[in-house]
Amino acid sequence: MTDPTALSCPAPAAETERVLLGHGSGGRLMAELLRDVIATELGTDPIAEDAAVVDTGTAEVVTSTDSFVVTPRFFPGGDIGSLAVHGTINDLAMRGARPVALTLAYIVEEGLPLDELRAITASAARAAATAGVPIVTGDTKVVQRGAADGVYVTTTGIGVRHPDATPSAAHGRPGDLVLLSGPIALHGTAILSARESLGFESEIASDSRPLHALVAAMLDAGGPDVHTLRDPTRGGLASALNELAETSSIGVDITEDAVPVPPLAAAACELLGLDPLHVANEGCLVAFVAPTAAEAVLHAMHTRPEGAGARVIGSLTDEHPGRVHMRTMLGGVRVVDMLVGEQLPRIC
């Protein structure tokens, strides 16, 4: 006869503390959440003010905002907290700005384990501290079960421009060289591998990292000759180059075999039917640099770990303005288009 105890329910695990709707209601529970979870993990005092004061040292600031909805929230090479910090730092850096402050806003689904919110906040705080950029204020909203997917994070950054450079999507010039700081397709393939359990999970890690120190080195070396900077995130290198080609009214010529795609990322792309040029990156940048300055800028990039693999992948031309052409490994030339459709939802 079956042991009757075998039929009984297993003993409940220690109850997981979870986010409640009341944590978002502006009262006592919210004050406790902000004090015991958010402020504790950020290593700050609980924020008593509606807004934070930031001394930028200059009258002209740069600002950027980004929401992060990546799934899964934890992935090889990072999580939604560190990604949100890196992503906004990088958007500031692409305008030649040194980031000086970040804000952090959460939209949390009721029921999220508090330990997850702790881990994400701690990760954001670590990423910000490592980058040397303080998180100065924030917000937390809670929505009922089913009205979000765990937690979404919106970061906004304030930065100060480099004194000698005003890189812009519109500043590409014929003859400029196209520089790429490192290998592509790692972030997107890491996320998709984790999501689909492809078996690459332990081997491909996101390239998520801050690029502002790399940009500072490039601008110190090249100053105003660094015409354009862009981090090829959603839509990948192909979409970024197309956007820049359109905004600068310039043609972009790149060479396929100059664009580094790590073998495992290439294998994952093949398995998933993706073009690596369309896969999101979170830790590399593309630059248009005047040819006279390119060697100095490349040298400066090579002094930084995140630019160790920097190389020239092409040049700008006044032929085919607004379009991106690629010389393939077979010697032909193909048009590289923007990503079309819904290839990679919730990649960042």
Added chain:
Amino acid sequence: MTDPTALSCPAPAAETERVLLGHGSGGRLMAELLRDVIATELGTDPIAEDAAVVDTGTAEVVTSTDSFVVTPRFFPGGDIGSLAVHGTINDLAMRGARPVALTLAYIVEEGLPLDELRAITASAARAAATAGVPIVTGDTKVVQRGAADGVYVTTTGIGVRHPDATPSAAHGRPGDLVLLSGPIALHGTAILSARESLGFESEIASDSRPLHALVAAMLDAGGPDVHTLRDPTRGGLASALNELAETSSIGVDITEDAVPVPPLAAAACELLGLDPLHVANEGCLVAFVAPTAAEAVLHAMHTRPEGAGARVIGSLTDEHPGRVHMRTMLGGVRVVDMLVGEQLPRIC
């Protein structure tokens, strides 16, 4: 016999254009959404840069961020777009700052009608233009059906402090008068009436509006004697006063019959079992002002429509620090506590 045509399905309505997952993927569809919907409604060029440059005119800036998840998205007196603009402008104003720039980040659920996104964006643009604060950059993410509820909006603001004032939650002093700019409990009851179809929908409107001009008038009149400013949003006047009492280590004494609650809002609160002191506001503020300056500050408030009903509702004391006491209409004194629990989820 029944007319067979009566059994057939009704002719489909003209197909509603909706947000697709591909609109968030960083490629061609996203570029179209940004150009045809977002930039069109904002009245700007499509944003080609990752970040925006803001000339603040000074080195010290103030920043604040807020996510908005209000349901319903359209309500008497406003919508999630105008509310997001007003809310962040007001958070800056509560630090004595004149807002100079806003950022706007959307998290959109796949399937949202594009016309709704247009209407919300147009409303945000109108609110920003009316307030004289440009929206300088933004972001749009799309999540699959069921991973959000329509659209969530995160706004971040940058502002510049008034030269003569540094209001802070920590600056309340014994003897300060407590000023309230206008009636309370309108935003929360408007939202709940719309949500629950209580029958008040056409009669109670949210007080959502920008308060920065009112604050500028107060600071021009009172300068550093305006010690503390706070807009009592989530958690209502009771939670705001408790937070300030704790942060300033001060006791707050208010008088019940000095706090204006419009009759319909009071009726809605009674029907819903709510204390008006716990109901969210989006268009009024509470201030702690040195008694010598209170008359001048009140006079300045009365010159602005949003401060026409301003009045003294109490004073600060060094007795009962960290606590809020209210003299009731019956002559007794009761402790006013913060909101506890989940009274009003998704009110803003």
